[in-house]
Amino acid sequence: MAPHDALSEFDLIKHYFVRQRPGRATLGIGDDCALMTPAAGKQIAISSDMLVEDRHFFAGADARMLGHKSLAVNLSDLAAMGARPVAFTLALALPQAERAWLAGFADGLFALADAFDCELIGGDTTKGSLNICITVFGELAPGQALRRSAAVAGDDIWVSGTLGDARLALAGYRMEQELSPADLATAGARMHTPTPRVALGCALAEAGLAHAAIDISDGLVGDLGHILKASRVGATLDVDALPAGPVLARQETGLRRRYTAAGGDDYELCFTAPASSRDAIAALAISCGTPATRVGRIETQAGLRLVDAAGQPLDLQLSSFDHFSD
């Protein structure tokens, strides 16, 4: 039996995750399944991400930030496809049902969910090592998805926002890099509370301006590599054109190049688009409030060539993140 003040599984769900507000789901939390009625003629985009303690976040990470980030990384996948968020499920393994943690996690989660009108419609809770698995659902018109396989030789390569501050924060936390408390806080916010670029991704897809897209989670070079492979093309990337986060921009050149090119945890969009889209993309970036920067070119020659501002080859000795490589 449960100790007197302990939360049961059902109380936990009821208190922290069931909300008394009208939602878009036909049937939400509380039955064997949730029910969604798809908008007529729309496709459904689905993505699932699992976040594990000590792997995707530090043990003891702030619950509110974790609630934000768990949903943000999934919304970022919708953004990279050009799909509008609709709903999500949350499966949660917890070592214990701690009220303060749950309240903080739910706050962070729902603040972001509400900002994107994305409804929690179901899920699961269980006791276990902390593990957060969110599956997110978005809608888009058939043929509008920004697929990894759609890059074409001659396309510009674009990047949204700025890169590398999340990786810099990690180096700061690990004491590999000395940062002032203020700089660590600024860079750390990029690591803990990334902004999914939903408005830009959807606008690009709906306007038909971009070809391929991916979200940058494992580092630009690795993630752009997925586009090149799927599209059977190559590229040249102007590393010095990569937009560095405000803290990283003040670091030495070598570090800036490495962390913008292959930092990881950025959750910005990398997309390709024909040169004819340049002006429209620039205007759209402004209207979405999300900067977009041209950083390279898709080419027929296979492989990814990194160059500096003068067009000279750079060898940055990068390796992309792999969850099973260490």
Next chain:
Amino acid sequence: MAPHDALSEFDLIKHYFVRQRPGRATLGIGDDCALMTPAAGKQIAISSDMLVEDRHFFAGADARMLGHKSLAVNLSDLAAMGARPVAFTLALALPQAERAWLAGFADGLFALADAFDCELIGGDTTKGSLNICITVFGELAPGQALRRSAAVAGDDIWVSGTLGDARLALAGYRMEQELSPADLATAGARMHTPTPRVALGCALAEAGLAHAAIDISDGLVGDLGHILKASRVGATLDVDALPAGPVLARQETGLRRRYTAAGGDDYELCFTAPASSRDAIAALAISCGTPATRVGRIETQAGLRLVDAAGQPLDLQLSSFDHFSD
């Protein structure tokens, strides 16, 4: 960098989870999102279950059985809603990428998926404590869902298949109950490889024969309790009418009553239906190859009353399973 024979995250997905066969998804594994095109006019039923080592299965559990069970418990949720399986996502945290384990897990998973024409369309893999999170998608016509809130006073209460052998196997493994190796194997199969009652659940929903339904995962008394609460009704349950599994049926009366009434891990359906549906349900159960047994009656009086074959009240001192109560 990865050791020479180690599997990278991408190799792991490619070798064990990407299949060269035509699927129903518009876009499957390998992009930021999967894309599904819903059948015109259908609703989508969604369920998510997270399975954790030492909680939902023993450490060292057979990988093939685990692959089966992870999907089976999710398909069982679709069955309880009356939704036909379409697709699923798999998020997997693994302590290490072990080839034999992955091959076994994928075999068990896909054997069941293929039996129900349910396609793996995406997911995630990461290093971490073993955790399996599947989100499943089914289709059904609007208004056909078997909701927990739809039971009506006067309804019969039905149960599919047999109950209690999974709980008996657990008692056997824990040495709380002495079972012959043959009996333990028979009962153990119910625990490790449950059969989701998809055909029966969908047929009941499509024929409009049943009112409410739930799948029995935490024990009949607790799960029926969810129907009673959601429907604001009560019930009388004839405990001696509960169909016991073949091994449990040979045990003493007290054990049989407790394990059929509140065993858990049964993954049978409990559903309610008007008396006018009796003959049609009996015929449908035969055509689906899944026995269905009448075990009680929904009543206006709140609460659940357990009675024996003579109609006398039984006090079985049961408590339903709660993931946070111990």
